[in-house]
Amino acid sequence: MTELLPLNTSPLPVKLRVEDYLLLDESGAFEPYRKTELIEGEVYFVNAQHRPHALAKAELYDALRDSLRAMSSVLRPLTEASIALSAHDAPEPDIVLTNEPRGEGLIPVGSVALVVEISDTTVSSDLKRKAVIYARAGVPEYWVADVNTKLIHQMWAPADEAYAERREIAFGEPIDAATITGLSIGTTSL
Template sequence: MNKPVRLAVESVPETLFTAREYLRMHDAGAFTDMNVELVRGELRKMMSGGFSHGALNARLIAKLITAYSATDRCLAVDLMIGIGPLTIRGADIAVVMPDVPSSGPVPPDRVVQIVEVSVTTLGTDLGEKQAEYATVGVPDYWVADVDARVMHVMRSPEGERYAEHSVVPFDQPLAVPGTAETIVVA
């Protein structure tokens, strides 16, 4: 008598990359000509932004350089931020303390502010990235919503969220953290 037999399917163990492995691959040139983040052990390819993303990024960095010019803060674009042993994020703009390492990801306790320019990534920027940055204590997190022409300004991290969250139109002044300066995005 023939009986149906169910074959046991071998489950493939989940293979996650660590931040250390990601950095070795990065330093060896594995990600040449591509932007890649490490998110909870998985590699995520990030697409380069279009003109609206790049133009707003350039305007914001110019305004923030001026606003922070009287401080010891340093600014960078496309900076790696170390979130944990399985996550390294890329920030569009980061304002950091002057004593950050010259290579590798910046430790989150050296980050003063992160700004993300969002054309197609608003859900991620206001969702998982916001939660990660709050969890590691990034004091100020801004997300520029290009389509809505507003800046989401988040301050005072508490757990996986920010206690303060305001939405400021691009044509209104924004207080620049750690300075007496304001900027207008428009």
């Protein structure tokens, strides 16, 4: 039976679901763009990474990996791995800490302990739009490392579409995870 939808009086956008996005990606639809991510049902082209961004990502990854190993944690940092946040969200953060690093497909959101975005040209989007989708999905902790202002914006305690707790850590100062007991890293190399 065909379901009848109400008559539109103005154009309405159609949001892609994660499974639609993955099918399009597998078919090569996004190949000319090299890297994309799905945010709130919309496909976004992701910029090339310049040296300040790449260096900050490498240094934070190394510091997180070393600290997690020293703690004998089950968490593992992965770089540029997409997360299945919701039916319409599959972002590809710079670093994600997960307790399910192996397996097929996207990282399940329930396995995510911390997401890190490195920002140079995307600070506004990372602090606003992405913070909303990560909080909405219940990601426990979210960091945005702003290479321009040399600050890490640390957010935790997701509630609805925002993080209830925030603080800023200057590059060069140590940062302690708010939600992962014992996880502390230095940032002097940033």
